Amino acid sequence: MNKKTILVIDDDAIVLKSCKRILESEDYSVTLCPSATQGIDILKSSAFSLIIIDILMPCCNGLNLSEKIEKEYPGTKFLIISGYMEPKPFSEIIIEKKMNFLPKPFTPDELLKAVKFAIIKNPESTGKNNKTSKGDIDE
Amino acid sequence: MNHNIRLYLITSLLGLTIMVAGISLFFGTYQINKAVISEAKNRIGFDLRTTIKIYSNIEKQINSSLSLTALDQGWGDCVNGYNVQHIKKRLSDLSEIIGLDFSGFVRNDSTTICRQSGYNTTSPDPVINPVAKIVLKKKVTISGTFILTQEEIRAEDPKLADLSAINLINSSENNQQNIKQETSCLTIVTAVPVYENNLFLGVIYGGIILNNSTSIVDTVRETVFQNETFNGQNVGTVTIFLNNLRVSTNVLTKSGARAVGTLLSQEVEKKVLIEGETWIDRAFILNDWNISAYQGIEDYYGKTVGILSVGVIESKYAQFKKDTFFVFVVISIAGILIAVLLGFILSRLVLKPVDELINISKKVSEGDLSPKIKKISKGEIGNLQSTFLNMIDTLRVRDLHQKEESEKQLIMTQKQASVGRLAAGVAHEINNPLTGVLTFTYMLLRRDDLDEEMKSDLETIANATNRVKDIVKGLLNFSRQVKLNPEPSDINTIIKETIELIENQALIKRIRINFDADKNIPSKILDSSQFQSVVMNMIINAIDATDPGGRISVSTRINLSTKGTKHKEIEIIIADNGSGIAPEQLDKLFDPFFTTKEVGKGTGLGLAVSLGIVEHHGGTISVESQPGEGSSFTIHLPLDHNNE
Numbered sequence: 015m016n017k018k019t020i021l022v023i024d025d026d027a028i029v030l031k032s033c034k035r036i037l038e039s040e041d042y043s044v045t046l047c048p049s050a051t052q053g054i055d056i057l058k059s060s061a062f063s064l065i066i067i068d069i070l071m072p073c074c075n076g077l078n079l080s081e082k083i084e085k086e087y088p089g090t091k092f093l094i095i096s097g098y099m100e101p102k103p104f105s106e107i108i109i110e111k112k113m114n115f116l117p118k119p120f121t122p123d124e125l126l127k128a129v130k131f132a133i134i135k136n137p138e139s140t141g142k143n144n145k146t147s148k149g150d151i152d153e
Numbered sequence: 154m155n156h157n158i159r160l161y162l163i164t165s166l167l168g169l170t171i172m173v174a175g176i177s178l179f180f181g182t183y184q185i186n187k188a189v190i191s192e193a194k195n196r197i198g199f200d201l202r203t204t205i206k207i208y209s210n211i212e213k214q215i216n217s218s219l220s221l222t223a224l225d226q227g228w229g230d231c232v233n234g235y236n237v238q239h240i241k242k243r244l245s246d247l248s249e250i251i252g253l254d255f256s257g258f259v260r261n262d263s264t265t266i267c268r269q270s271g272y273n274t275t276s277p278d279p280v281i282n283p284v285a286k287i288v289l290k291k292k293v294t295i296s297g298t299f300i301l302t303q304e305e306i307r308a309e310d311p312k313l314a315d316l317s318a319i320n321l322i323n324s325s326e327n328n329q330q331n332i333k334q335e336t337s338c339l340t341i342v343t344a345v346p347v348y349e350n351n352l353f354l355g356v357i358y359g360g361i362i363l364n365n366s367t368s369i370v371d372t373v374r375e376t377v378f379q380n381e382t383f384n385g386q387n388v389g390t391v392t393i394f395l396n397n398l399r400v401s402t403n404v405l406t407k408s409g410a411r412a413v414g415t416l417l418s419q420e421v422e423k424k425v426l427i428e429g430e431t432w433i434d435r436a437f438i439l440n441d442w443n444i445s446a447y448q449g450i451e452d453y454y455g456k457t458v459g460i461l462s463v464g465v466i467e468s469k470y471a472q473f474k475k476d477t478f479f480v481f482v483v484i485s486i487a488g489i490l491i492a493v494l495l496g497f498i499l500s501r502l503v504l505k506p507v508d509e510l511i512n513i514s515k516k517v518s519e520g521d522l523s524p525k526i527k528k529i530s531k532g533e534i535g536n537l538q539s540t541f542l543n544m545i546d547t548l549r550v551r552d553l554h555q556k557e558e559s560e561k562q563l564i565m566t567q568k569q570a571s572v573g574r575l576a577a578g579v580a581h582e583i584n585n586p587l588t589g590v591l592t593f594t595y596m597l598l599r600r601d602d603l604d605e606e607m608k609s610d611l612e613t614i615a616n617a618t619n620r621v622k623d624i625v626k627g628l629l630n631f632s633r634q635v636k637l638n639p640e641p642s643d644i645n646t647i648i649k650e651t652i653e654l655i656e657n658q659a660l661i662k663r664i665r666i667n668f669d670a671d672k673n674i675p676s677k678i679l680d681s682s683q684f685q686s687v688v689m690n691m692i693i694n695a696i697d698a699t700d701p702g703g704r705i706s707v708s709t710r711i712n713l714s715t716k717g718t719k720h721k722e723i724e725i726i727i728a729d730n731g732s733g734i735a736p737e738q739l740d741k742l743f744d745p746f747f748t749t750k751e752v753g754k755g756t757g758l759g760l761a762v763s764l765g766i767v768e769h770h771g772g773t774i775s776v777e778s779q780p781g782e783g784s785s786f787t788i789h790l791p792l793d794h795n796n797e
């Protein structure tokens with residue numbers, strides 16, 4: 015079985031480091047990226063089973079980024095993470111598009127569970143997919 | 154609006170007075186007309202009777218004067234000795250006293266031996282006066298009205314015959330008649346037999362001619378009407394008719410001459426001359442409307458030969474009527490003016506408080522509750538005023554209440570907003586490092602080579618960090634940035650599940666939880682996990698406040714809304730018999746961070762967040778508590794619209 019590859023885009027190093035630590039413990043191949051522009055560059059050369067994106071980053075917001083990537087590489091799977099749901103429309107977009115979402119802070123178990131779910135889920139998850147889990151948003 | 158009322162009042166008063174004035178004017182003038190006419194008729198009837206009296210007095214006067222003269226001594230000498238001069242002297246004395254037109258003495262041998270005029274009496278004249286002729290035969294006094302022919306007058310005095318002839322004046326009424334001159338003569342004549350020593354000597358006679366005479370009619374007018382004038386015209390007129398011909402009158406023609414020779418109207422002629430009635434009514438005489446009265450004159454033989462008539466010009470009464478009408482009109486106008494004035498004053502009086510009320514209610518509707526009504530009127534307006542005052546007072550109280558409420562609300566919102574901002578900032582700053590702490594603590598805990606002490610230390614770190622996580626999450630919830638996830642839910646089931654989750658914890662503390670579910674509660678659209686956290690927090694609060702052995706009862710029911718509307722609502726009541734809440738703390742329960750629990754046990758966010766969630770669902774939370782006896786929290790949720 016091939017190793018699943020995961021790209022984590024977050025501007026906070028401690029989050030990147032935590033994700034790497036958790037995911038590698040479960041044998042995922044993890045690539046870390048501190049900014050959106052770098053993330054797009056990386057995607058030009060390699061594909062990923064899942065991209066984890068933080069919403070609030072200095073350069074841009076993660077939702078827009080995920081949309082951009084989705085357009086260029088349809089079928090890409092995402093897990094959106096955020097410690098903060100302001101401004102308001104974000105939470106609504108997430109619910110409306112039934113995106114995979116995990117609030118920060120999370121424990122290793124919570125992250126692993128969310129990642130597994132996001133990868134299994136139907137590839138068009140960023141689109142109008144109807145399979146979702148309630149737990150994605152609340153807890 | 155009140156201008157309309159004023160107009161209304163004035164116009165109705167005006168209408169009323171105009172109506173009353175109109176009616177009284179109409180009936181008043183009608184009545185007065187009637188009264189004036191009948192009064193005029195009464196008067197003219199009375200005047201006619203007076204005239205008749207005067208007429209018969211004249212006749213009586215002639216009669217008694219002649220009778221007295223007949224009783225004088227010395228008639229035998231005069232007659233036998235042909236002392237005509239002596240007789241003539243007596244006759245002219247007599248004539249002078251009573252104004253006879255003619256008189257004479259007829260001797261018992263049927264000859265006239267003396268005439269007043271001296272005409273044809275140089276020797277005994279066989280032409281005898283017709284009245285004297287009767288007395289010659291009957292030998293009793295005869296007196297009365299007679300019609301004498303021109304010949305008979307001429308026998309007395311040719312001059313008299315010319316004077317008493319009357320030229321007829323043409324008028325439309327007599328054009329079928331061809332008579333140009335009336336020659337018969339209306340006269341009053343008395344003839345008395347003269348005796349001396351029971352010896353019949355002859356007859357003394359005398360009379361007056363009414364044709365063309367002015368004395369009787371003018372005397373009567375002077376006596377009856379006192380020569381009253383109106384507009385330069387004599388008010389009253391007196392006329393003597395021979396049959397239907399005016400033979401003596403002071404009615405004037407247009408040219409100002411006496412209207413002798415004119416005829417009576419056929420209507421009156423028929424009534425008075427033929428039917429013998431007295432006639433009193435309006436009549437048009439020559440030029441003017443008159444109120445006139447007519448009565449026939451009977452001659453000695455009982456035949457109606459003429460008419461006595463008096464008249465009053467109607468314009469005199471017309472003027473009186475005009476005056477009366479004018480007075481009525483003036484009174485009516487005055488009444489109308491008074492009504493308008495009264496209406497104005499009345500409406501001012503009535504409407505002043507109403508105006509005031511209108512002004513005040515305008516102010517009130519603009520939100521100004523300060524105005525006071527100065528004077529309380531009596532009656533209905535007063536009631537209105539005091540009701541209005543009460544209303545304003547109530548509004549004032551409510552306004553104050555609302556102000557307090559909204560101030561409270563404002564403070565609360567501000568508090569929440571600032572806490573929300575703070576929470577958001579804190580969340581942003583803390584969540585990332587917390588992720589690191591949690592990650593590495595748990596990763597460490599996964600290792601197998603940890604000794605018990607290290608493991609327990611790490612677990613302490615993990616627990617503490619989880620507490621930080623909870624606090625941050627609570628703050629975030631409080632700032633309501635977490636979206637509701639509403640779906641149709643069965644409230645009873647949610648509560649039952651919540652109780653099951655918490656029951657063990659309660660049992661450890663020997664506290665029993667009862668649940669009394671109302672089966673009729675319909676499903677409601679709400680975020681079940683958030684709602685569960687609300688119920689959970691309340692039950693935990695109750696457990697915390699209750700001593701071992703206590704009990705908590707949870708119940709649901711449908712009740713009328715506390716908002717006073719007729720809507721129904723769902724109530725979830727969580728009651729305990731624990732410590733209760735001090736009254737001064739009741740206000741603070743829902744403030745964020747208000748807690749009486751020891752550090753680490755309570756965050757003080759539970760009820761604050763719960764209230765936020767319940768309000769988000771359109772509901773409220775109410776609390777009742779008796780310190781030392783227990784507390785009761787009630788969640789009020791509105792029914793969904795399709796269930797109302």
Ligand SMILES: Nc1ncnc2c1ncn2[C@@H]1O[C@H](COP(=O)(O)OP(=O)(O)O)[C@@H](O)[C@H]1O
Nearest residue numbers: 694695698748749750755756757758759760784
């Ligand atoms: N059932 C109750 N009986 C007595 N006090 C209560 C009850 N429920 C709440 N309180 C009081 O209200 C405070 C605030 O409660 P809450 O907002 O839930 O915060 P916390 O539970 O974290 O203290 C509690 O600390 C307690 O003093």
Ligand SMILES: [Mg+2]
Nearest residue numbers: 690694759760
């Ligand atoms: Mg609590």
